[in-house]
């Protein structure tokens with residue numbers, strides 16, 4: 197399925213990402229990440245939750261001062277006057293107001309009736325709009341809400357003036373086909389407002405569900421760098437962006453070649469390592485050891501890579517091990533200035549495999565050392 201529709205990228209690394217246990221960024225660290233997100237080209241930066249602490253308040257304020265001229269900066273607020281006022285005091289021109297719509301949240305957490313929640317949606321969105329803000333409303337736990345009530349909540353937010361409505365899969369229980377259908381229904385009652393999706397990764401489906409939401413009609417996706425966030429995390433920015441661009445041909449503002457550096461920066465500042473096998477930005481995302489693959493990639497990278505590493509700022513890494521073949525070994529040695537005939541290469545390869553079979557790693561330098569013996573013998 198192909199489309200040229202433009203999809204907004206709403207980055208919540210500094211809000212939902214930072215909410216994860218063990219991640220507490222300083223003001224300076226938040227500002228560094230915000231600057232990188234602005235360079236990357238996201239459409240909205242959710243800078244934090246200004247009412248939650250002094251630090252969050254001042255970080256939001258500084259981020260607006262630093263990058264607010266060139267990118268929309270928003271902040272999270274509960275559906276109450278105090279949180280919205282705190283956002284306004286921090287200087288926000290855009291606010292993300294949320295209140296849950298699922299019965300389990302209403303009964304046990306909010307202790308409110310459905311009617312009270314609808315009133316609260318209307319009042320809080322209207323209040324924020326009356327201060328001239330761009331308002332995005334999220335019915336938290338939308339995907340476990342009664343669908344009729346969810347549609348009522350969305351209509352209420354739209355009537356109160358919400359500019360965008362975001363549909364959160366708060367505990368990650370959606371499957372792609374189900375979510376696509378739900379988003380279609382939401383779009384039908386939203387009077388042309390941008391519909392957004394916010395997916396959590398509890399079943400490893402956050403990226404798939406986000407894409408399904410877009411196919412269902414969403415015009416914006418909430419993401420975090422490296423997929424950090426509550427519990428199993430959020431939909432990862434790099435996966436969503438590249439899937440939208442490369443697999444479905446949607447238009448996205450993000451400069452994909454800055455993805456790897458952005459991932460490294462967020463990893464460094466949060467202290468959360470990027471998994472080796474992480475799609476797009478993992479160190480093995482363009483890694484090859486198997487002889488058949490390495491041969492193919494040397495002839496033409498398209499054989500075993502769905503995109504070029506440079507497109508996302510990552511690197512191709514050719515490794516040696518028990519699965520290596522002659523073509524790969526030749527390339528690794530020639531890159532280091534070592535040229536051997538096929539007979540000698542085969543002997544070096546046998547040694548490489550012997551080392552690997554005994555459970556040891558073989559680096560390019562190890563191969564060079566072995567090959568040097570053959571050069572001089």
Ligand SMILES: CC(=O)SCCNC(=O)CCNC(=O)[C@H](O)C(C)(C)COP(=O)(O)OP(=O)(O)OC[C@H]1O[C@@H](n2cnc3c(N)ncnc32)[C@H](O)[C@@H]1OP(=O)(O)O
Nearest residue numbers: 212215245247248249274275276294295296305306336366
């Ligand atoms: C799905 C999400 O990610 S939602 C965002 C979650 N993020 C965070 O919680 C991070 C920031 N949070 C905080 O710093 C604090 O929780 C604060 C400042 C917001 C509130 O702190 P406290 O006043 O101490 O309350 P606490 O966090 O224990 O409880 C939450 C209160 O907010 C209420 N509440 C929760 N969500 C909403 C909402 N969307 N709208 C209005 N009220 C809400 C709860 O019912 C509870 O109210 P109560 O105090 O009257 O019982």
Ligand SMILES: CC(C)C(=O)C(=O)O
Nearest residue numbers: 294334336337364366
């Ligand atoms: C506030 C909302 C969007 C949220 O973070 C969630 O439901 O996961």
